[in-house]
Amino acid sequence: MTRRSIGIIVNGVTGRMGYRQHLVRSLLAIRESGGVTLADGTTIWPEPVLVGRNETKLRELAERHGLTDWTTDLTSALARDDVEIYFDAQVTQQREKAIRQAIEAGKHIYTEKPLAEDTAAALDLARAADAAGVRTGVVQDKLFLPGLRKLKRLIDGGFFGRILSVRGEFGYWVFEGDWQPAQRPSWNYRAEDGGGIVVDMFPHWHYVLEELFGRVAAVSCVTATHVPERVDEDGRTYPATADDAAYGIFELDGGVIAQLNSSWCVRVFRDELVEFQVDGTEGSAVAGLRRCRAQHRAVTPKPVWNPDLPVTEDFRAQWTEVPDNEEFDNGFKVQWEAFLRHVVAGEPFRWDFLAGARGVQLAELGLRSAREGVRVEVPELNS
Template identity: 55%
Template sequence: MSEHIIGIILNGVTGRMGARQHLERSIVAIMKDGGILLPSGNRIVIDPLLVGRNPNKLRQLAETYGIPKWTTDLDCALSDPNYQIYFDSQTTALRVPALTKAINAGKHVYCEKPVALDLSSALELAKLARIRGVKNGVVQDKLFLPGFRKLRRVIDSEELGRLLAVRADFGYWVFERGDEGGLQRPSWNYRREDGGGIILDMFCHWRYLLDNLFGNVISVCCIGAIHIPERYDEFDRKYQCTAEDAAYALFQLEGNVIAQFNSSWATRVRREDLFVLQVDGTDGSAVATLRDCWVQPSSATPRAIWDPDSPHREDYFSGWLLLPDRAKPDNAFRLQWEMFIKHVVADTPFPWDLLEGAKGVQLAELAMLSWRERRWIDVPPLNEF
């Protein structure tokens, strides 16, 4: 058995999600397990290099996770031939310039979404990566969550029959100020000029979920809202919100499937999880959350009778079958990280490239156009540049 050392530049993992999901639960977890074992018996060992703008945060992360190498000099990191992969989880407004540098430096690139603030920039990145011949990928984490992996198996089994409609409810209440608990989301999320807004943030997720699970999106109708007009930033200073904190959308998919998604940071949760998705078919229905999936076939579907004058006696939850876990669920981010690293080292397939990431930006951009013009907007294919 031999070891293949792969150097990875991690830029922007000082943020909460980057530190928790990408660094601690993915890269560090892989390192603690001794790397990634290939079918050949060879092992991939990770050599991480932390990059960011705040030296104090970098130093703290390095000490916490036992990572000896960090720097605030991105150009210096990109010039090091020992690091073949560049990863970016900075704020969206900073992503395109950094990815462009990395691609021009010959690095394989992997990044969070949205890949860019606008479709034109996202497509330019994808073109540049193809011209430079570097491998590239975009995080599509919800495809790897246990609940949606189970839902994928249910759909592939065809036990739901012909798919009819999809209904999804995402969100939770984001408090206007941090108070004792701290801010739940960074203040830039609510400023359009800084790349904020729930449409750009979440429709990139909805695009890959819809395309991969139910059928390609062919049109969108959307309306957004700034429900909470004033919030407080990280220094408890009041500011005006210029980006929407909620969006309500209809999507038409291939195969005449209709999807409706409510996305809100101004809603209180009374459902199984922060994100609940139901798909109805001719032979059954399924409901998926981040971790679980329930199925109700036609044979177990109750015969509902509309009678608002009679006491409610039907338990509509009891007729659903909870699908068991086949094994202990792995972290969704780690699963995709391992796939991308193997894609770089062993040339295994990895379909979620920068062009797939651009599709998410496209849907967000067209949803914003639909909101402005108050009409349905067609979603053209992005199979060619």
């Protein structure tokens, strides 16, 4: 058995996503499981090169996991011959410049979303990477969630008949930072720093809708900044200038209507932090991060509206749990494995920079819809 080591720059590794999901639960987890094995028996072995701005944090993180390869100098890391992949988990405002450096260095690139701050920049990155002949990928982790994979199984099996609508609820209460620390970094709530829930979540909704139900043809959106003032990590009060909630309607090719609410100002009264209800002529399903429950038309009850009588039916008990039928690994890890196979063995990987640019486009048009109070059509985006 041949082991093929591959150097991977992990930029932004001291941040929440870069550390937890991409280093610990993906790259280090891949090493702990013995690497990624190809069809010819070759094992891909990731060698992380940790990159960030804070030397102290980098050193502590590396020592915690028995790693020795770290630096605050991105340019020198990109110049190394043993580094083949650049991964970016920085704040969005820092991403475009670093990715351009990686393209110029001839590295394959995998990145968190959004790819860039606007559609024009995202498209330009896609074209530059294509011209340089480097392979690209954008994180689209929710496609690999157990709940959505079970939902996809129902769709592929024709369970729904003709799909009519999708209703999604995402969010939770993010504390303001005064009497309890916030669960998200303060830059998320400053538009000038690239914050906002539309920029954060609409790229997710784009790939979920497109992969499962159809291309987004039009968007109507209302945004809000429900909490106008928050407290940052240093205890300083600051004005929240970015949207912290978005209420969107997405019209899909084929006639499916999707309504998705995204909010950091909502208390959770559902089974999971995100849930999608899909209704079709033959059946319905509700999918979350891990669970998926379904109800076929043949067993659908016949509720009667009568506000004068108490409800005696347990509506939730009338739905059937969709079985796992397989073991589900961490979604970030699964997509990392697919990207590594793409780079080393040329296996297909459709979530490239152009796919990422379409997510940026939907966020941009959603913000335009909210700003102008209009329905906005979403044009085809091609390289």
